[in-house]
Amino acid sequence: MSKAHSKIKIKKKNTLRAKNGNEPSRRKKKSAVDRALEYGVDITLLQQNLKISPTERVLRAQAALDSVVAMQAEVKTFRAKQKQA
Amino acid sequence: MSATQFERLISRLSQGQVEFVLIGGLAATLHGSAYVTYDVDVCYSRAPENIKRLCNALEPIHPYLRGAPRDLPFRVDPPTIQSGLNFTLTTDVGDLDLLGEVSGLGGFDQVAAASERMQLFGFTIFVLSLEGLVRAKKAAGRRKDLLVIPELEALLEMKKRDTR
Numbered sequence: 001m002s003k004a005h006s007k008i009k010i011k012k013k014n015t016l017r018a019k020n021g022n023e024p025s026r027r028k029k030k031s032a033v034d035r036a037l038e039y040g041v042d043i044t045l046l047q048q049n050l051k052i053s054p055t056e057r058v059l060r061a062q063a064a065l066d067s068v069v070a071m072q073a074e075v076k077t078f079r080a081k082q083k084q085a
Numbered sequence: 086m087s088a089t090q091f092e093r094l095i096s097r098l099s100q101g102q103v104e105f106v107l108i109g110g111l112a113a114t115l116h117g118s119a120y121v122t123y124d125v126d127v128c129y130s131r132a133p134e135n136i137k138r139l140c141n142a143l144e145p146i147h148p149y150l151r152g153a154p155r156d157l158p159f160r161v162d163p164p165t166i167q168s169g170l171n172f173t174l175t176t177d178v179g180d181l182d183l184l185g186e187v188s189g190l191g192g193f194d195q196v197a198a199a200s201e202r203m204q205l206f207g208f209t210i211f212v213l214s215l216e217g218l219v220r221a222k223k224a225a226g227r228r229k230d231l232l233v234i235p236e237l238e239a240l241l242e243m244k245k246r247d248t249r
Contacts, residue, residue, distance in 0.1 A: 036239035045119035046240055050247070054115040054203050054212075061114040062091050064121045069088040 089179025101142025189224025
């Protein structure tokens, strides 16, 4: 089969796939942001983070971690008290 | 349990002139990630002089193997670090992971080549780049590593868009 023939065959195949409701093989690749959104990533948090300096990002992360650890300690104390009661 | 104090750990290593690259969750935070990390991960140079500086810097904060029984004969000193490679430690100021190699990247020299300089707490430190983080996470292949890749790739794309 000549090159021209095989090209026509591929084109027909893609047209058929499009008619059948399947996406053609050369569809546009999704952006990383779109993929992240589909995955459930909160892009607004990333946008906020990109507006502040790296040091501020670490300070925020530190505050978040401090809160998480404090809450975990509180839950632990609460459970221990419940067990005693 | 108290929270890891990022500033104190980074300052200690920097003041001690330890050659290291910040990797892992805190590096991702510096690049804008919204995930909360519990520890500090660094890739350190295995040069004997650096190992000596690393041990000196950590000694005052009493590093110990995380999760190990307290009666183990373990000390963070040059012979111990030389004979091992990766250490998961707990210290007086929080958890610290020391890595001699990073999957997907290699040893300190390769990790340093894939890093960028950043200003943090008054020190200029090397931080693994977003591209490097993605490569390392993909190579590690653990579920917890793969989970953060979509976010890191989105950050990479957002930063590229901003610089255009």
